[in-house]
Amino acid sequence: MAGAAHLTTPLVSTEWLAEHLDDPKLRILDATVHLAPPTEAGADWSQSSGRPDYEAAHIPGAAFADIIDELSEPDGGWFTKPTPERFAAAAGRLGIGPDTTVVVYAVNVFWATRVWWLLLANGFDNVAVLDGGFGKWTAEGRPTRSGTESYPPAEFVGTPRPELFADLDEVRQVVESGTGACLINSLSPEDFHATETLSYPRPGRIPGSRHVFVAALLNPADGTFRPVPELREIFRDVQAEPGRKVTYCGGGIAATGDALALHLIGETDVAVYDGSLREWTSDPTLPLEVG
Structure with missing residues (x-):
């Protein structure tokens, strides 16, 4: 396959992703985070990275998108959007360049929609969320891998949309x-x-x-x-x-x-x-x- 198709919708199906797994321009991101509400007054929500889940099983080729540390502004509050410069550096480390297509998924889909929105807000449009996420992918018996994977670093290019x-x-x-x-x-x-x-x-x-x-x-x-x-x-x-x-x-x-x-x-x-x-x-x- 010469390159990933241009996405015209914010959602792609598991069938679409399965057909494009071998596309060298495709960047698949697992954005899983676990969040739990406080159980007593004065406590805060607890947050933990989904990286252990990703390392145990992920869609083949997927890299882990770290919302807690890399895709949020440090000391900016609760998952505060990163500056354009911080986001561009993180996106580049994930291999997101101007000629790539990004598909984001998570155990809870709304972490994937967060990364989708951050990409749009930083001027990158060729991105979609996996409809049904990892749950639908595994329920259909599709392949997974363990361990850690990554894409070649790239230069992220985008004009921020504040x-x-x-x-x-x-x-x-x-x-x-x-x-x-x-x-x-x-x-x-x-x-x-x-x-x-x-x-x-x-x-x-x-x-x-x-x-x-x-x-x-x-x-x-x-x-x-x-x-x-x-x-x-x-x-x-x-x-x-x-x-x-x-x-x-x-x-x-x-x-x-x-x-x-x-x-x-x-x-x-x-x-x-x-x-x-x-x-x-x-x-x-x-x-x-x-x-």
């Missing part, structure tokens, strides 16, 4: 004015309607938020994204509001799942609020809707 991330000031202006964007909370109904919380400094949601639980976007049987007509129905109230769509969650990970679904249904002005509730609820002067 508009793909919303910051605290933008979200505050939306809340204060009631205009400028539709805010979308990606968390569970329990989190959206919370009156108490162990997960954040204060319970509640950003005022005016719509609610689209990111897990509801997936087919329970195999973890693939629901068909576009079903996604449009899920986002019906969101799409009824004109203009920019800003997704958020607890720390900017699950929100990228809503962002991918919005792309699937044709929304073009989408941003992720990177600080999300961890940042918003840490400032006691910022308003919340509770219950």
Whole structure:
């Protein structure tokens, strides 16, 4: 095969990936992270790298994309997006150059959507998420390998798109004015309607938020994204509001799942609020809707 095809969708199937495994221009990334909520007041979420899982079994050829250390800004908070320079260096180490195609997967798909979003935000478009992820791949009896693999280093080339991330000031202006964007909370109904919380400094949601639980976007049987007509129905109230769509969650990970679904249904002005509730609820002067 001369080279990987240009991707026109943010999702590729396990069948597509199996057919392209031998493509020398393909870069497959395992982005698995494990996260567990706090069990007592004052504690924080625990995070651990998925590298041991990757080393035990991964899709043939895949390299490990380290979100915790390499694809986040050190000391920047909770999985804070890296600077363009830091991201370019990390992407180059993963072998992502201008003539490559990237497919990202994870045990939990929303870590893969996070890497997909980071690549888009840094000007790299030829990237997709493996629909159904590693779970669907293994359920179909497809091959895996153990150990560690890597790709030849490359020079990452991309023009950053800062508009793909919303910051605290933008979200505050939306809340204060009631205009400028539709805010979308990606968390569970329990989190959206919370009156108490162990997960954040204060319970509640950003005022005016719509609610689209990111897990509801997936087919329970195999973890693939629901068909576009079903996604449009899920986002019906969101799409009824004109203009920019800003997704958020607890720390900017699950929100990228809503962002991918919005792309699937044709929304073009989408941003992720990177600080999300961890940042918003840490400032006691910022308003919340509770219950």
